[in-house]
Amino acid sequence: MVDRIQRYADLAVRIGANVGQGQLVEVRANIEHAELARATVAAAYRAGARYVQLNYSDDVARRTMIDLAPDEALSWSSPALLSFLEALEAEQGASINIVGDPDPNLFVGADQARLGRARPSDYRRLWLRLVAQRRVNWTIVACPTPGWARQIFGEPDLERLWQLVERCVRLDESDPVAAWEAHLERLGDMASLLNERAFDSLRYRGPGTDLMVGLMPSSRWHGGPSETSFGRRHVANMPTEEVFTAPDRRRAEGRIRSTRPLALNGSLVEGLELEFRQGRVVEVKADRGAGIVEAQLGIDPGAASLGEVALVDSRSRVGATGVTYFNTLYDENATSHIAFGAGFAFTVADPDEREEGVSRSAVHTDFMVGGPEVEIDGLTGTGQVIPILRDDVFQLS
């Protein structure tokens, strides 16, 4: 287990964040991830970090806040959070975020409106700006926990979850670094093929879904490695199986139904359906958890617009495991997804289009809309309809 954790930490530090000599580094984790967090701190120092800040969070204390704190505490951003991010930006630092629900039942029974609002808004907004402006070389990895395993399998089969995670992040390969290089290149090729077509919009059709999403002329698809504004390569999600861009926040029409459950703020949203008019959500339905989504959409004006469209095909290792992970990092890499809230400004080349068309918000919530029964087409400016995904197979070449 020590070796497994060490290899995972090294992967997150070397391929994920790609920590460089002399960098200020943040490691975020729940206290239940302590073993992996500690190994990550050590790996970061070995990679040359000048200082590693280990920021632990505690979901039990978070539930207490949701239950007991005054209303204004829910969205308040502690100066401890803000000032550290400002330092990360000023120093061109690195960030490694370890996720993975310690206890899937922790937020059961919490007030949904308070749960939906319980995020530090200024901090989220600042973080999303750093991401959008590529100020930090960052990565997210997930740490198996007994609670997360129980949520997936109905029993705390930690070993089984570890093996799935290792498969998805290519630690089952004899040379994970080479496997990652080949994989990132393939995702880059998919993005290039989409960029060559310069689609005007995307169309999603399937059960409960008929949605048109407009792109901007200078919307560029990204996939594989990211690069910071100061030229440092990193892999922002591990696993990553997606190609993505920012849509035009003003152009979304129709309905879309989620195809997988969404773990959100520690609670579960199932059967989510959103209706869009002129780019904005006008109706929210869900079998479960609609209130959490509604609370998020009310956080600021940008929350109700689309910020991201992402395509994932059947070659996804995450999708191939056939497992629903109840974890966005994994589930969004199993199948195509979209996000309401903030868009990634760096995906739009033209400054005017970026300013007017990319959504800005403290919210960025991905939800899964792909699957073999969902057809995704690209529409060109001249009205041509080009299939992009059929039966989850990528159609462009």
Place this chain on the structure above:
Amino acid sequence: MVDRIQRYADLAVRIGANVGQGQLVEVRANIEHAELARATVAAAYRAGARYVQLNYSDDVARRTMIDLAPDEALSWSSPALLSFLEALEAEQGASINIVGDPDPNLFVGADQARLGRARPSDYRRLWLRLVAQRRVNWTIVACPTPGWARQIFGEPDLERLWQLVERCVRLDESDPVAAWEAHLERLGDMASLLNERAFDSLRYRGPGTDLMVGLMPSSRWHGGPSETSFGRRHVANMPTEEVFTAPDRRRAEGRIRSTRPLALNGSLVEGLELEFRQGRVVEVKADRGAGIVEAQLGIDPGAASLGEVALVDSRSRVGATGVTYFNTLYDENATSHIAFGAGFAFTVADPDEREEGVSRSAVHTDFMVGGPEVEIDGLTGTGQVIPILRDDVFQLS
């Protein structure tokens, strides 16, 4: 156990920090103290906190830093730490610090000079200023852990340690609040008796000890409850069994030998002997851990002067347990102690004496010098010698 932890958290919040309606509150803890930390967060919200920041630290990651980080990381203060303390000061907030070594062997074999320097200097300096200027209503409590119990008893007898802790913090009383009020009043009376005498200096004599420490004309003894500059009462240490003041940093002559082991920066210092000339340490000896003390004394010019003298008599509940706790909060309340490094400015009334006579430093390290074999006298300005402690019994009345 849940009830025991809840009662302890309530005591720390209500009698210790005395959290008030609308206060910003910090809870500091090791991740191994999570259960008590979580209960403390809940108790603070119930007491009216507007926001509770839970700051976890991790000694395993700290050991990694000491082993692997570049030299300048050791004393660096993260902006996350600094900005939160600044907010606490600006808002007149509260702080609850939960201590208690999770693993007594964690720092064995670490480089002693690096261990001694491994403290965030600017942060420590800021905290000590807030304490000295009484900007925050704060308390320190200790959380029993299996590792701490093993260090004391040689086995991880957690239940035995809990019972000792409950005895020392008066949770074994049917009405702990009333017991605390009576106790705090007694400590206040001791301080008054010392203040009436207005001693010019103290003299310590015992095996290996013959030390004179000068006081200032306006040095005032404190004991029992503290009060912030904004008028909020709190109990800074739980347990507290001491009366204390700031000596004149320029007046200490002779030798003093510690009477108990000192747990310092996660390591152990035993048989410590310090020699003072003109107020400053000129020689350090120890059976074990001298290097850590030497490293601390080198941190800044103020570290080598005395910052505190504190008297504890045989009525101490901590002392009465007959246990060495290897934890400063407990051991310093078992017997009389002194501290090198920063002094508490608020104990000196005259601004000029405060400015010139109170030590300023990022260091404040208490060590135990009391016991039945140590005689402590007060010397008056006219040369009278008045016994203060004999056989650990307080002599003034």
